[in-house]
Amino acid sequence: MAPLAYYFIxxxxxxxxxxxxxxxxxxxxxxxxxxxxxxxxANLSFxxxxxxxxxxxxQVIAFFIMTVAAAEVVVGLAIIxxxxxxxxxxxxxxxxxxxx
Amino acid sequence: MDLVWLTLLFPLLGFAVNALLGGRLPxxxxxxxxxxxxxxxxxxxxxxxxxxLALPHEQQGRDVILYNWVPVAGLTVPLGLWVDxxxxxxxxIVTGVGFLIFxxxxxxxxxxxxxxxxxxxxxxxxLAMLVLVLADNxxxxxxxxxxxxxxxxxxxxHYFWRPEAAGAAVKAFVVNTLGDVGMMLGMFLMFRExxxxxxxxxxxxxxxxDQVAGTGVGTLAAITLLLLVGAVAKSGQFPLHVxxxxxxxxxxxxxxxxxxxxxxxxxxYLLARAWPLYEAAPFTLGVIIWLGAITMVGAALLGVxxxxxxxVLAYSTISQLGYMFLAAGVGAYGAAVxxxxxxxxxxxxxFLAAGVxxxxxxxxxxxxxxxxLRRVVPSAWLAFGxxxxxxxxIPPFSGFFSKDEIIWSAFxxxxxxxxxxxxxxxxxxxxxxxxxxxxxxxxxxAARYNLHAAEGAAPGHGHEPAQEHDDQPGDHAIHAPxxxxxxxxxxxxxxxVVGGWALIPGLTTLFEEYLEPVFAFPFxxxxxVGHAGGASYWTVAxxxxxxxxxxxxxxxxxxxxxxxxxxxxxxxxxxAHRLLDxxxxxxxxxxxxxxxSFRALARALSDGFDRLxxxxxxxxxxxxxxxxxxxxEVQTGYVRNYALMILGGTVLIFAFVVFRGLVQ
Numbered sequence: 001m002a003p004l005a006y007y008f009i010x011x012x013x014x015x016x017x018x019x020x021x022x023x024x025x026x027x028x029x030x031x032x033x034x035x036x037x038x039x040x041x042a043n044l045s046f047x048x049x050x051x052x053x054x055x056x057x058x059q060v061i062a063f064f065i066m067t068v069a070a071a072e073v074v075v076g077l078a079i080i081x082x083x084x085x086x087x088x089x090x091x092x093x094x095x096x097x098x099x100x
Numbered sequence: 101m102d103l104v105w106l107t108l109l110f111p112l113l114g115f116a117v118n119a120l121l122g123g124r125l126p127x128x129x130x131x132x133x134x135x136x137x138x139x140x141x142x143x144x145x146x147x148x149x150x151x152x153l154a155l156p157h158e159q160q161g162r163d164v165i166l167y168n169w170v171p172v173a174g175l176t177v178p179l180g181l182w183v184d185x186x187x188x189x190x191x192x193i194v195t196g197v198g199f200l201i202f203x204x205x206x207x208x209x210x211x212x213x214x215x216x217x218x219x220x221x222x223x224x225x226x227l228a229m230l231v232l233v234l235a236d237n238x239x240x241x242x243x244x245x246x247x248x249x250x251x252x253x254x255x256x257x258h259y260f261w262r263p264e265a266a267g268a269a270v271k272a273f274v275v276n277t278l279g280d281v282g283m284m285l286g287m288f289l290m291f292r293e294x295x296x297x298x299x300x301x302x303x304x305x306x307x308x309x310d311q312v313a314g315t316g317v318g319t320l321a322a323i324t325l326l327l328l329v330g331a332v333a334k335s336g337q338f339p340l341h342v343x344x345x346x347x348x349x350x351x352x353x354x355x356x357x358x359x360x361x362x363x364x365x366x367x368x369y370l371l372a373r374a375w376p377l378y379e380a381a382p383f384t385l386g387v388i389i390w391l392g393a394i395t396m397v398g399a400a401l402l403g404v405x406x407x408x409x410x411x412v413l414a415y416s417t418i419s420q421l422g423y424m425f426l427a428a429g430v431g432a433y434g435a436a437v438x439x440x441x442x443x444x445x446x447x448x449x450x451f452l453a454a455g456v457x458x459x460x461x462x463x464x465x466x467x468x469x470x471x472x473l474r475r476v477v478p479s480a481w482l483a484f485g486x487x488x489x490x491x492x493x494i495p496p497f498s499g500f501f502s503k504d505e506i507i508w509s510a511f512x513x514x515x516x517x518x519x520x521x522x523x524x525x526x527x528x529x530x531x532x533x534x535x536x537x538x539x540x541x542x543x544x545x546a547a548r549y550n551l552h553a554a555e556g557a558a559p560g561h562g563h564e565p566a567q568e569h570d571d572q573p574g575d576h577a578i579h580a581p582x583x584x585x586x587x588x589x590x591x592x593x594x595x596x597v598v599g600g601w602a603l604i605p606g607l608t609t610l611f612e613e614y615l616e617p618v619f620a621f622p623f624x625x626x627x628x629v630g631h632a633g634g635a636s637y638w639t640v641a642x643x644x645x646x647x648x649x650x651x652x653x654x655x656x657x658x659x660x661x662x663x664x665x666x667x668x669x670x671x672x673x674x675x676a677h678r679l680l681d682x683x684x685x686x687x688x689x690x691x692x693x694x695x696x697s698f699r700a701l702a703r704a705l706s707d708g709f710d711r712l713x714x715x716x717x718x719x720x721x722x723x724x725x726x727x728x729x730x731x732x733e734v735q736t737g738y739v740r741n742y743a744l745m746i747l748g749g750t751v752l753i754f755a756f757v758v759f760r761g762l763v764q
Contacts (some may be wrong), residue, residue: 019747022743023740023743023747024739024740031739089181090736092739092740093738095737095739096736096737096738097737098735099735099736
């Protein structure tokens with residue numbers, strides 16, 4: 001089995017990719033995918049710890065995160081559809097009504 | 101006697117019916133309802149008085165307690181009515197003369213749109229006045245005291261759309277309130293000193309008057325002076341007389357009832373009621389004597405120079421009240437009350453007669469625009485003549501007996517002296533002069549009125565503006581007085597003649613005996629101190645009557661026989677005339693000292709202090725506005741900026757936790 005550090009390095013790379021994706025992309029779908037990436041990097045860390053410590057709690061939390069991620073995507077997509085209906089656009093920079 | 105509370109109930113009913121149902125009643129109903137209520141109250145007053153007089157003298161003083169009004173620890177104030185000859189006399193005057201004036205008012209105000217309001221206010225006035233005279237303690241007295249002040253305010257402002265009426269009402273209220281404050285302070289001091297506000301003791305608890313002996317002279321002087329402030333304000337004595345002439349802006353029946361016959365005599369009533377207190381405060385008595393004397397002469401002089409017939413009578417009222425104060429001051433309380441009664445008769449008569457003349461001329465009150473009314477309204481001529489002879493002190497009219505009583509007391513009673521007597525005598529002559537000046541100017545000579553121009557022009561006219569449009573274009577005829585206006589004139593005329601016969605020294609002693617239970621020495625000439633030395637009563641009386649006749653004669657010469665002489669005198673003594681015309685500049689002084697200075701102060705506060713407060717509040721608002729102006733830049737509306745901020749925040753928190761872990 002590969003050393004534990006490798007898993008964390010991979011997890012960190014995935015998380016950073018996700019963060020950069022959220023910050024630089026304008027398409028909300030891509031942003032959602034980036035968020036999924038971040039969540040899954042966290043999943044990877046949890047699963048790695050669980051495997052390392054021979055416990056089950058990390059695995060269980062990974063399942064919880066998947067459920068929450070699925071629910072979050074449902075709500076997010078619903079919002080995006082609603083925005084598209086009113087603005088005929090899904091560019092997040094166009095959604096700036098609350099600009100101060 | 102236990103039914104005395106009914107006299108309070110009937111005016112209250114008159115008020116309630118007018119105030120609550122008046123709108124649904126026929127047009128003339130408010131006056132009729134209120135008059136009937138007054139008649140009922142008068143009947144009860146007669147019954148109560150008869151009941152009282154049936155008792156032996158030493159028992160003539162009954163406390164009728166209705167219920168316990170203020171039951172707190174250390175202070176018990178009942179709603180109690182004190183019935184003795186003095187309050188019974190006031191009760192009769194208020195309800196009796198009041199009834200006649202109500203009847204008169206139903207005629208005088210017949211065309212007025214505000215009848216319902218007028219009669220409701222008049223009823224509430226009578227109620228308050230009766231509370232004032234019947235109260236058995238100072239607290240309840242103050243309730244009536246304030247009540248009549250309010251009713252007077254409301255009635256002066258009857259024509260409230262006229263600036264001078266509204267201003268006069270406010271002036272009257274402010275000056276009267278000044279007096280109320282003085283009275284209140286006096287009551288506080290009295291309560292601290294005596295522990296009660298009852299006039300007379302009940303059971304074992306002593307009243308105020310029972311505890312006078314043994315109280316410090318200084319304390320008594322303070323109490324009586326503070327009470328005197330109230331009396332001076334209410335009775336229009338110098339220097340708080342300024343509201344009374346202005347109060348003539350109200351309808352004439354109001355002037356007759358409130359500002360001549362009843363309310364303004366409340367101050368005299370208070371002096372008479374609280375005589376045990378005043379007798380124990382010599383300093384206050386001196387103040388009363390000189391205030392009364394100054395007012396008596398000063399107001400009589402002012403009466404000479406007035407051109408408005410109601411103002412002549414207003415200054416005459418002030419002057420006559422000065423007589424009463426003088427009488428009370430020298431210890432002739434009985435004479436003060438006697439003059440109060442006859443004055444109520446003849447002054448109400450004079451006002452009502454003047455009202456007939458004013459009504460006839462569609463509201464004209466200026467003497468220079470009257471003239472020749474003798475043939476036009478003979479009833480007013482006769483009534484004004486009788487009232488004038490009574491006030492001038494011509495025998496056998498009532499004023500002769502009551503006024504001579506006072507002049508004699510001013511000369512020869514214990515505290516009187518020759519100067520006071522001469523002033524009183526001189527004022528008697530002046531009184532005759534100014535009243536007959538008004539009489540001759542109004543009723544003799546050529547007619548100087550113009551009914552077309554006078555229509556609704558002068559204050560005190562019985563029409564509201566809306567009403568004037570109902571008048572036919574050709575309605576410029578004289579308004580003849582109706583029956584309900586003439587009847588009170590007749591009754592009051594008889595009373596003004598015979599009212600004085602209740603006390604003719606050496607002949608009748610009716611009044612003296614009547615008041616005997618109230619005062620220790622009702623009449624100065626009957627008191628042992630006063631009787632020693634001095635001319636006999638009749639010498640004084642004859643001299644006073646001659647002075648009065650001289651005044652009338654002078655008025656006749658100046659205003660009927662040789663009118664040119666009067667104008668000549670006015671121009672020759674232009675300075676004196678101007679001084680009188682401007683009312684000794686007292687009103688101007690008050691205007692400058694209080695009205696203008698307070699306005700200036702208010703303006704300064706609004707420009708300075710108010711501005712400062714405003715700026716403070718605005719400044720706080722501005723700080724938050726500027727801060728949010730700066731902060732709103734953060735809210736860009738771009739999702740990724742927010743995401744970056746979240747990231748930055750997370751990194752900061754993470755760095756903090758790690759850094760702290762490293763340090764430890």
